[in-house]
Amino acid sequence: MLTAYIITATDHHFTLPIVELPQVRAKAANDAEIPGAVLAAAAEHTGMAHDQFTVVSDY
Structure with a gap:
């Protein structure tokens, strides 16, 4: 299981770190x-x- 949460939200995208893969952001x-x-x-x-x-996803 992968857990992601929104850390930034702009007009055009969300940035989501992946808890289980700390070096990866979607x-x-x-x-x-x-x-x-x-x-x-x-x-x-x-x-x-x-x-x-x-x-x-947590948002």
């Missing part, structure tokens, strides 16, 4: 994109498939 254009953005960032960083993760 960016999403809106709240609907948060899970996909977190999955993509985690998969890119770890080399694991997207379906290996579950995302929990």
